[in-house]
Amino acid sequence: MYNILKYLTFFSLVFCSELEIGSVMPKSKVGLKTIDGDIINLLSVKGESGTLVIFSCNTCPWVIKWEDRYVDIAEKYTSKGINMIAINSNVAKFNGDDSLIKMKEHANKMKYNFIYAQDPDAEIANAFGATKTPHVFLFNQDNVLVYRGAIDDNARDAKKVDEAYLANAIDALLENRKIEKKSTKALGCSIKFN
Amino acid sequence: MKKIYIIAISLFFLSCNDVELIPASSLTVIEKINSYRGEKAVILNVWALWCAPCVEEFPMLVEFQKNNENLEVVFVNVDFQDEFENVKSFLVKQGLKSQSFIKNEKDDIFINGINGQWSGSLPYIIVFSKSKGVVVDSWEGKEPKSRFELAIDIALSS
Numbered sequence: 001m002y003n004i005l006k007y008l009t010f011f012s013l014v015f016c017s018e019l020e021i022g023s024v025m026p027k028s029k030v031g032l033k034t035i036d037g038d039i040i041n042l043l044s045v046k047g048e049s050g051t052l053v054i055f056s057c058n059t060c061p062w063v064i065k066w067e068d069r070y071v072d073i074a075e076k077y078t079s080k081g082i083n084m085i086a087i088n089s090n091v092a093k094f095n096g097d098d099s100l101i102k103m104k105e106h107a108n109k110m111k112y113n114f115i116y117a118q119d120p121d122a123e124i125a126n127a128f129g130a131t132k133t134p135h136v137f138l139f140n141q142d143n144v145l146v147y148r149g150a151i152d153d154n155a156r157d158a159k160k161v162d163e164a165y166l167a168n169a170i171d172a173l174l175e176n177r178k179i180e181k182k183s184t185k186a187l188g189c190s191i192k193f194n
Numbered sequence: 195m196k197k198i199y200i201i202a203i204s205l206f207f208l209s210c211n212d213v214e215l216i217p218a219s220s221l222t223v224i225e226k227i228n229s230y231r232g233e234k235a236v237i238l239n240v241w242a243l244w245c246a247p248c249v250e251e252f253p254m255l256v257e258f259q260k261n262n263e264n265l266e267v268v269f270v271n272v273d274f275q276d277e278f279e280n281v282k283s284f285l286v287k288q289g290l291k292s293q294s295f296i297k298n299e300k301d302d303i304f305i306n307g308i309n310g311q312w313s314g315s316l317p318y319i320i321v322f323s324k325s326k327g328v329v330v331d332s333w334e335g336k337e338p339k340s341r342f343e344l345a346i347d348i349a350l351s352s
Contacts, residue, residue, distance in 0.1 A: 017311075135313070153300055185306060187242070187301050187315075187316060189316065190315040191335070
């Protein structure tokens with residue numbers, strides 16, 4: 001009985017831990033399939049000032065509530081050297097709602113102005129400890145994680161946001177200030193690994 | 195006489211369908227779970243109407259509770275507050291008779307208040323043991339019935 005308890009505790013801890021703040025971006029050379037059919041990796045996405053990685057998908061209601069802000073963030077910060085990628089790691093749905101074709105349709109419909117790509121074996125999601133969509137990871141110019149978690153505190157309405165966690169973190173990074181909230185949480189859909 | 199009979203029947207069915215859905219903070223939820231320590235094993239289920247796997251596994255959780263008097267399932271809904279009536283209707287349809295909760299805190303505070311290890315992904319499950327109320331298993335996302343059964347067995351006997 002004790003061994004089973006130990007196993008279950010270990011299982012929970014190992015598989016639920018997000019990448020620690022201060023970690024270097026893992027799996028940055030692993031291939032990702034973009035909606036344009038290219039194979040890229042996270043190193044090739046890296047921006048001069050930093051890299052924003054958002055685990056996302058086509059159908060999660062909370063992605064749909066938040067994704068208007070994906071576009072705003074990319075528009076505001078790409079020109080300032082923060083490159084952005086949305087990664088779809090829903091392997092179990094790659095033959096359905098999260099196929100490359102449907103991802104492309106979704107990106108066009110929502111006017112995505114950033115890279116949208118599949119994580120073929122969810123290798124990157126596993127390495128980041130990403131568990132849900134949306135799940136945000138912001139790296140600085142040295143590819144070190146400086147912020148992780150939520151976009152802001154109001155999924156439903158961008159106009160009613162009290163704290164724009166991600167934008168605050170990016171602004172602080174760009175202005176070389178301390179990021180006050182390095183880790184935040186919000187609800188989201190579980191990534192469908194298998 | 196006929197009217198009284200109809201009223202009595204209506205009241206009976208109303209009481210059967212009277213789900214108690216309580217707005218709650220993470221602290222209230224934790225206090226509720228702790229109140230069962232030494233009496234019942236507990237499954238905490240955090241769910242939402244918009245979460246398809248949550249809705250899929252809900253009947254199974256109701257069955258677990260119905261079939262085991264030593265097990266309490268604490269259901270905590272995390273839809274927006276204006277979904278209150280829809281959540282209540284869902285609970286009635288599921289045949290839930292016990293008290294149930296709906297989150298009334300911001301996500302960040304609620305998630306950390308429930309468990310600092312939880313990322314916020316749904317569905318979210320924690321299984322607590324009967325005797326000491328310790329966590330025997332927890333997970334995010336959909337898992338097979340066998341994982342629930344194993345965790346419940348451990349929770350009831352530890």
